[in-house]
Amino acid sequence: xxxxxxxxxxxxxxxxxxxxxxxxxxxxxxxxxxxxxxxxxxxxxxxxxxxxxxxxxxxxxxxxxxxxxxxxxxxxxxxxxxxxxxxxxxxxxxxxxxxxxxxxxxxxxxxxxxxxxxxxxxxxxxxxxxxxxxxxxxxxxxxxxxxxxxxxxxxxxxxxxxxxxxxxxxxxxxxxxxxxxxxxxxxxxxxxxxxxxxxxxxxxxxxxxxxxxxxxxxxxxxxxxxxxxxxxxxxxxxxxxxxxxxxxxxxxxxxxxxxxxxxxxxxxxxxxxxxxxxxxxxxxxxxxxxxxxxxxxxxxxxxx
Amino acid sequence: xxxxxxxxxxxxxxxxxxxxxxxxxxxxxxxxxxxxxxxxxxxxxxxxxxxxxxxxxxxxxxxxxxxxxxxxxxxxxxxxxxxxxxxxxxxxxxxxxxxxxxxxxxxxxxxxxxxxxxxxxxxxxxxxxxxxxxxxxxxxxxxxxxxxxxxxxxxxxxxxxxxxxxxxxxxx
Numbered sequence: 001x002x003x004x005x006x007x008x009x010x011x012x013x014x015x016x017x018x019x020x021x022x023x024x025x026x027x028x029x030x031x032x033x034x035x036x037x038x039x040x041x042x043x044x045x046x047x048x049x050x051x052x053x054x055x056x057x058x059x060x061x062x063x064x065x066x067x068x069x070x071x072x073x074x075x076x077x078x079x080x081x082x083x084x085x086x087x088x089x090x091x092x093x094x095x096x097x098x099x100x101x102x103x104x105x106x107x108x109x110x111x112x113x114x115x116x117x118x119x120x121x122x123x124x125x126x127x128x129x130x131x132x133x134x135x136x137x138x139x140x141x142x143x144x145x146x147x148x149x150x151x152x153x154x155x156x157x158x159x160x161x162x163x164x165x166x167x168x169x170x171x172x173x174x175x176x177x178x179x180x181x182x183x184x185x186x187x188x189x190x191x192x193x194x195x196x197x198x199x200x201x202x203x204x205x206x207x208x209x210x211x212x213x214x215x216x217x218x219x220x221x222x223x224x225x226x227x228x229x230x231x232x233x234x235x236x237x238x239x240x241x242x243x244x245x246x247x248x249x250x251x252x253x254x255x256x257x258x259x260x261x262x263x264x265x266x267x268x269x270x271x272x273x274x275x276x277x278x279x280x281x282x283x284x285x286x287x288x289x290x291x292x293x294x295x296x297x298x299x300x301x302x303x304x
Numbered sequence: 305x306x307x308x309x310x311x312x313x314x315x316x317x318x319x320x321x322x323x324x325x326x327x328x329x330x331x332x333x334x335x336x337x338x339x340x341x342x343x344x345x346x347x348x349x350x351x352x353x354x355x356x357x358x359x360x361x362x363x364x365x366x367x368x369x370x371x372x373x374x375x376x377x378x379x380x381x382x383x384x385x386x387x388x389x390x391x392x393x394x395x396x397x398x399x400x401x402x403x404x405x406x407x408x409x410x411x412x413x414x415x416x417x418x419x420x421x422x423x424x425x426x427x428x429x430x431x432x433x434x435x436x437x438x439x440x441x442x443x444x445x446x447x448x449x450x451x452x453x454x455x456x457x458x459x460x461x462x463x464x465x466x467x468x469x470x471x472x473x474x475x476x
Contacts, residue, residue, distance in 0.1 A: 129315070131307055156345065156377030163311035163347035171313055248348040248384050 003035035010043035018050040027290035048184040049298035052195035087120040117185035124179035157252040164245040169198040199294040224287040263296040310346040316353025351385035363454040367475030369394040416446040
């Protein structure tokens with residue numbers, strides 16, 4: 001059977017760009033082909049949100065017995081070097097084949113924690129919660145956004161958002177695959193991105209079974225509508241008194257003009273804040289996306 | 305709490321069990337005044353699983369209030385969790401000024417609630433007498449709703465007439 005080929009573009013690619021690529025290509029999970037090849041051309045620069053999402057996808061495909069080949073056109077001078085620096089290959093399952101080859105030594109292991117604009121990819125171990133990861137991410141945000149006039153409030157809000165997002169990995173991720181988190185500051189782009197990704201059932205996968213008894217009026221909603229309701233009202237499989245985590249994150253993200261991107265197995269909601277009253281807060285919704293298991297969240301914050 | 309930061313549902317549930325054990329070994333205590341001294345940060349999930357859940361469980365029987373909650377982010381997160389659960393929680397500052405986390409009393413009951421906040425205990429008859437055109441039945445109904453909704457506590461006393469009367473108390 002023919003291999004599934006997915007080719008990334010030769011320029012900067014964030015999570016939205018990655019989603020465009022995945023939508024235009026055959027679905028790696030659903031194509032039925034046992035071989036999946038990702039081609040990463042010269043000039044392709046993956047932003048943290050796209051890198052972390054791809055890492056989860058590669059591991060998922062490997063876990064579901066696909067032979068995964070990731071082919072970099074450029075050597076370590078290009079995106080391969082960047083991925084090595086952020087600890088991508090330390091978390092990539094060993095059976096995934098990388099061409100021209102995985103970096104000989106891990107730049108992440110050598111320099112981990114030394115760049116204040118980066119929190120390298122960290123595994124989220126569901127058996128042992130690591131509060132230091134949450135604090136490191138918050139500190140990196142605080143340092144990067146020190147020019148913002150609302151930095152004091154932002155620090156607390158960022159901690160809450162990250163706590164809720166990382167806790168979400170524990171709550172909805174019943175899978176042997178690891179979850180990941182990473183942060184990168186983009187000075188030229190005047191933003192930072194925090195990505196949290198897991199390969200579990202996805203929030204709706206755990207919420208749907210409980211809806212009929214807990215909130216029956218939402219049971220008939222489509223997945224993407226249900227996700228938007230989660231943002232607006234907070235929904236939980238544990239009953240109507242819980243479930244304000246996602247809503248709280250969305251409220252805080254909007255308050256601090258952050259963008260929140262939530263990608264579920266086949267749906268995505270991108271919450272974009274309005275600009276000082278000129279533009280309303282907007283939720284861009286996508287459904288029927290190519291399958292990626294789990295929940296993949298990215299939170300993008302302006303630096304000033 | 306094992307750390308000065310409280311976050312996540314599982315950590316919240318563990319803390320909830322400890323809080324409940326504490327409440328159960330103090331059966332005579334009606335109001336628990338909760339200090340957050342030493343608690344640096346909490347997220348909404350943790351707030352929702354701990355004190356908000358405890359207040360909801362004991363609603364009408366025992367009260368829980370904060371006595372030193374000043375951090376803006378914590379206030380926002382406790383309030384979000386309380387709002388979601390429909391469980392009001394009082395917060396008192398050092399000067400004795402009350403603050404409300406979560407749902408507010410309805411417009412129709414707001415005045416009765418303010419009246420109750422100004423005194424340790426109150427009878428519906430006292431409120432009825434203090435307001436023009438307020439029947440005792442109407443006043444009783446307002447206080448009963450405030451009690452049922454978790455804004456006030458109440459205890460039974462024998463009225464002068466020999467019947468049962470309720471004394472309503474603020475959660476402080």
